[in-house]
Structures are given as C-alpha cells and as structure tokens.
Amino acid sequence: MHIPDGFLDAKTAAASAVLSAAGLGVAMRQARMTLPARRVPLMGLAAAFVFAAQMLNFPVVGGTSGHLVGATLAAVLLGPGASVVVLTAVLLVQCFLFADGGVTALGANIFNMAIIGSLCGYAVYGGARRLFAGLHGTVLAAAFAAWCSTVVAAVNCAGQLALSGTLPWSVAFPAMANVHMLIGVGEAIITALVIVAVAHERPELVEANGAPRVAGVGEGWGGFVLYGALIAVGLALFVAPFACSWPDGLDKVAETFGFAHRAARESVVGAPMPEYRVPGVGSASAATALAGVIGTVVVFGLAFLLARALVPKSSSEQD
Numbered sequence: 001m002h003i004p005d006g007f008l009d010a011k012t013a014a015a016s017a018v019l020s021a022a023g024l025g026v027a028m029r030q031a032r033m034t035l036p037a038r039r040v041p042l043m044g045l046a047a048a049f050v051f052a053a054q055m056l057n058f059p060v061v062g063g064t065s066g067h068l069v070g071a072t073l074a075a076v077l078l079g080p081g082a083s084v085v086v087l088t089a090v091l092l093v094q095c096f097l098f099a100d101g102g103v104t105a106l107g108a109n110i111f112n113m114a115i116i117g118s119l120c121g122y123a124v125y126g127g128a129r130r131l132f133a134g135l136h137g138t139v140l141a142a143a144f145a146a147w148c149s150t151v152v153a154a155v156n157c158a159g160q161l162a163l164s165g166t167l168p169w170s171v172a173f174p175a176m177a178n179v180h181m182l183i184g185v186g187e188a189i190i191t192a193l194v195i196v197a198v199a200h201e202r203p204e205l206v207e208a209n210g211a212p213r214v215a216g217v218g219e220g221w222g223g224f225v226l227y228g229a230l231i232a233v234g235l236a237l238f239v240a241p242f243a244c245s246w247p248d249g250l251d252k253v254a255e256t257f258g259f260a261h262r263a264a265r266e267s268v269v270g271a272p273m274p275e276y277r278v279p280g281v282g283s284a285s286a287a288t289a290l291a292g293v294i295g296t297v298v299v300f301g302l303a304f305l306l307a308r309a310l311v312p313k314s315s316s317e318q319d
Contacts (some may be wrong), residue, residue, distance in 0.1 A: 001069070001157055001180070001250050002094065003109055005102030005264035009164040016160065017107025023115040024088055030081030032310045039078065040311050041225045042205075044304030046074045047086045048232040049194075051093065051299040055240035055276060055292050057248060058186050065246040066183030069113050069153065072121025072146040073191045077198060077205050080122040085310070087114035089303040093295055099271035102264060108160050112153045121149035135199055138206055139192045146191035147184035154180035157250065166259050175257065179249040229300060236292030240276070241285035 008016070035043075050070035057065040070090075074083035091109050094100040101109045128141035158176040162169035199206040202224055247255060254260035273279070273291045281287035 002101035003105040006262040012164045020107040020110040027081040027084035040307040043307035044300040045228045047303030048300035052232040052235040057244040059244045064252040065244040071117025072149045075118045075122040083118035093299045099274040117149045120152045121145045124148045143188035143192040147188040150184035150187045175253045236296045237289045240292040241288040
C-alpha cells in the first residue's frame with residue numbers, strides 16, 4: 001500500500017502531509033503522557049518486527065501479494081499514540097533507505113498506514129473486545145480490528161488517488177477495497193498469531209491497556225526485547241529473500257488500470273538501498289537479506305530514540 005512518487009498530485013500530497021504532521025504531533029503527545037518508560041524498548045522492538053514482517057509479502061490471488069501493515073498489532077500492544085510513532089519510524093526508514101514509498105507521498109503513507117491504521121484498528125479492537133471474554137476474545141477482536149484497519153486504510157488510499165485524478169473513485173474504491181479485503185485476512189491471521197505468542201510470554205501487554213499491574217509482572221523486559229529483536233532479524237535475514245515477488249495490492253491495481261507508468265522511476269531523494277538490495281552484493285538473496293538486517297537495526301534504533309526522547313524516565317514508576 002506504499003504510494004510511490006507520481007501517483008498523487010501536489011494538493012493531495014500536501015493536504016495528506018499536513019494531516020499527518022498534525023496527527024503525529026497528537027500521537028507523540030499521547031505517547032508521552034501514557035507510555036511508561038520501562039516499555040520504551042518495546043517501541044523499538046515493535047518497529048523492528050513490523051519492518052521485517054513487511055518485507056515478507058505473501059501471495060493472495062490473481063498474481064497479487066500482500067504484507068503485514070502492523071498498525072493494529074502495535075496499537076493493541078502499546079496503545080494508539082505509540083503505534084503511530086512506531087509505524088512512522090518504519091515508513092521513514094522504508095522511504096529514505098529503500099525507496100519504498102515516495103518522498104512526496106510520505107505524508108499520505110503515514111496518514112493511511114500509521115494514523116488511520118492505528119486509530120481505526122484500536123477503536124475497532126476496543127469495541128469488539130467488549131463482546132468477548134478471555135484470551136480468545138482478545139485474539140478475535142485484534143484479528144477483526146486488523147482486517148478492518150487494512151481495508152479502511154486502502155479505501156482512504158483510493159480516495160487520495162481519486163482526488164489526484166489518477167483513478168476515478170467509482171473504479172478506485174472497489175478495486176482497492178476488494179483486493180485489500182483479501183490482504184486483510186492475512187493481516188488478521190498474522191496479528192492473531194503474534195498476539196497469542198505475546199500473551200504467552202508477556203500477558204500484561206495483552207490483557208488490557210491500563211489494567212492494574214499484577215505483582216511481579218512487567219519485570220525482565222530486556223530478555224523479551226532481545227529475543228524479539230533476534231526474531232525480527234531472523235525474519236529479515238532468512239525469510240525476506242524468499243518473499244513472494246508478485247506486486248502488492250496497490251501496484252496490481254496500478255497495473256490493471258494503466259497508471260503504473262506514473263510512478264517515478266527513481267526516488268526524489270536517492271535511496272542507498274533501493275528495492276531492498278545492498279549495492280555491490282552479487283547474490284540477489286544475500287543483497288536482500290543484508291538490506292533487511294540493516295533496515296531492522298536502523299528502524300529499531302530510530303523508534304527507540306524517538307520513544308526515549310518522548311517518554312520521561314520518571315514514568316517508569318507507573319509501569
């Protein structure tokens with residue numbers, strides 16, 4: 001769903017950038033007020049995992065692939081404000097290091113995936129969670145919210161394409177919604193699996209944001225973050241080179257309706273590792289694996305530093 005340079009006109013890109021800046025500002029303030037300092041490393045871990053998982057395109061149907069967005073997953077585990085910051089860090093690294101998503105479309109991509117994805121996912125999760133009890137209810141609510149957030153973000157992308165005159169709304173809406181309804185199933189499954197895994201190791205992250213802390217729960221974050229970071233690096237190193245090479249939902253829609261040529265051939269700002277490949281490495285698989293590891297480490301550091309700058313250390317007593 002990463003919009004490249006060339007798909008949006010200036011007014012739509014500018015409006016999206018303004019909305020994204022405002023939304024990010026609110027999210028940063030919310031994260032500062034609500035996220036305990038002890039969970040700052042988890043923002044780095046969430047960003048690293050989302051980045052690595054987004055490299056793992058899975059086949060959907062008709063030569064189309066999809067990948068995890070991860071906004072709902074991050075929102076369920078960390079809250080909506082932290083999720084917006086995490087996804088923004090991921091999108092910044094993808095854009096400037098790998099030319100995945102255009103620089104002029106960065107505001108639109110942040111608005112669609114980070115802001116709409118996080119807020120829609122968290123709102124749906126909160127409503128659905130009230131209907132079900134226990135861990136099974138939490139997993140079902142998170143999965144449904146992840147599906148909804150994917151579809152809503154795709155519909156908003158369709159609106160941006162329509163406002164830009166790239167594709168009429170009557171065509172863009174069903175095209176983007178239909179394919180992302182299928183991609184959203186993958187998003188829901190991955191989200192559910194991760195929630196189950198996290199609930200097994202750190203149940204306090206899943207039980208309820210803001211629930212009273214259980215004695216002895218919440219200690220030893222270092223080991224959890226380390227293992228999670230190793231998993232993220234492992235995904236980028238050993239699995240990403242073998243991800244599905246089919247175009248994703250937006251790229252497939254662009255090919256089908258004849259506006260793929262509008263995508264800029266090169267990023268407005270030269271990216272050092274375009275298409276997730278390290279230049280000069282002879283093996284394509286090795287070039288992708290190395291780029292994935294570099295990106296995972298960079299995005300972890302960026303999200304961690306952002307979180308550390310936002311969250312006062314004094315809040316560690318509130319965790």
